Amino acid sequence: MNSTWTADSASPERLVRAIYECISGPAGAPRDWVRYRYLQHPRALSLRTVVEADGSTRAAVFSVEEYIADVSPFFAANDFFEIEVDQRVERFGQIAHVWSVYEARPQPDSPTLLKRGANSIQLCHEHGRWWVFCTVWDNERERLRFDLF
Numbered sequence: 001m002n003s004t005w006t007a008d009s010a011s012p013e014r015l016v017r018a019i020y021e022c023i024s025g026p027a028g029a030p031r032d033w034v035r036y037r038y039l040q041h042p043r044a045l046s047l048r049t050v051v052e053a054d055g056s057t058r059a060a061v062f063s064v065e066e067y068i069a070d071v072s073p074f075f076a077a078n079d080f081f082e083i084e085v086d087q088r089v090e091r092f093g094q095i096a097h098v099w100s101v102y103e104a105r106p107q108p109d110s111p112t113l114l115k116r117g118a119n120s121i122q123l124c125h126e127h128g129r130w131w132v133f134c135t136v137w138d139n140e141r142e143r144l145r146f147d148l149f
Helices: 003-008 012-023 033-039 064-077
Strands: 040-051 057-063 081-092 095-105 115-126 129-139
Touching (some): 012 081, 012 115
Antiparallel strands (some): 040 057, 095 115
């Protein structure tokens, strides 16, 4: 653990920014999976909506290690920068919910938009820090636009 990681877990807002930093980078560049693991509760889950060829959807659910294994080949082959464009945080006691709207681009300043979507992130403050317990996301597509803000 280092001072950056401690700062990452000091607030829900900073923790979410750190997640985007961990998963973003040029093709083949190593992602900071050690830092990413630090941000996630040991029993954290991720759920991604998958759109099948026939238009139906299903949930793909991953542990932290399963998520890393799933996305690593894509990151090895593709430039990918996920950039937060809007955020709403709701807190109650020791829990928080973050809506985070993102855009994915091949470079941070690229005019090329790869996708846009929303993360729904549930966090808990435990042992003096914030942890991600669950991240659920979906990408915009035809007839599905994120318009909560």
